[in-house]
Amino acid sequence: MRRGLFVAFALAGCADPALATRAPIVGGAPDDAHGAVVAVINWDRASGGGLCTGTLVAPDRVLTAKHCVWHRLDSGTYVATAADRLEVRAGPHAVDDIRATRGVVEVLSTPGDYTVDRIWEGDDVALGCRPRSARRAASRRRRARHGA
Numbered sequence: 001m002r003r004g005l006f007v008a009f010a011l012a013g014c015a016d017p018a019l020a021t022r023a024p025i026v027g028g029a030p031d032d033a034h035g036a037v038v039a040v041i042n043w044d045r046a047s048g049g050g051l052c053t054g055t056l057v058a059p060d061r062v063l064t065a066k067h068c069v070w071h072r073l074d075s076g077t078y079v080a081t082a083a084d085r086l087e088v089r090a091g092p093h094a095v096d097d098i099r100a101t102r103g104v105v106e107v108l109s110t111p112g113d114y115t116v117d118r119i120w121e122g123d124d125v126a127l128g129c130r131p132r133s134a135r136r137a138a139s140r141r142r143r144a145r146h147g148a
Helices: 002-012 017-021 116-121 134-145
Strands: 037-042 050-058 061-064 070-072 078-080 086-090 101-103 106-109 126-129
Touching: 037 061
Parallel strands: none
Antiparallel strands: 037 050, 037 086, 050 061, 061 126, 070 078, 086 101, 106 126
16 A cells, blocks of 8 residues: 555656646646647537547547547437547547548447446547548658647
């Protein structure tokens, strides 16, 4: 137990102090310094859709929350949103800039149906797969950002 507490405090001491000086998420400023952060847009008409963030973990893979790629029916149950009703947008103005839009061709998630009570069990994880051609766009953005 003591060793676990020591490790936890030691790791906490390694935190980046610059994080405290950055703009808050709510009411913050656009951040174009982190090209891996993307918008995940759920265009499901039945539920009214939704907007989430995701992280580009590979040129054609986006990690997001499972609840972002499922939608609630009037009955209260949740069903997976069809991949063609999902979009991934990249860039500092991802929500507004449709030129940065990429479709989703497949969604993988943790086993079983999504339910609100399973969020706290680590069951709120999904991986969106973008078309292979999106790799080139992500690579171009990285090169442009780094001056290559």
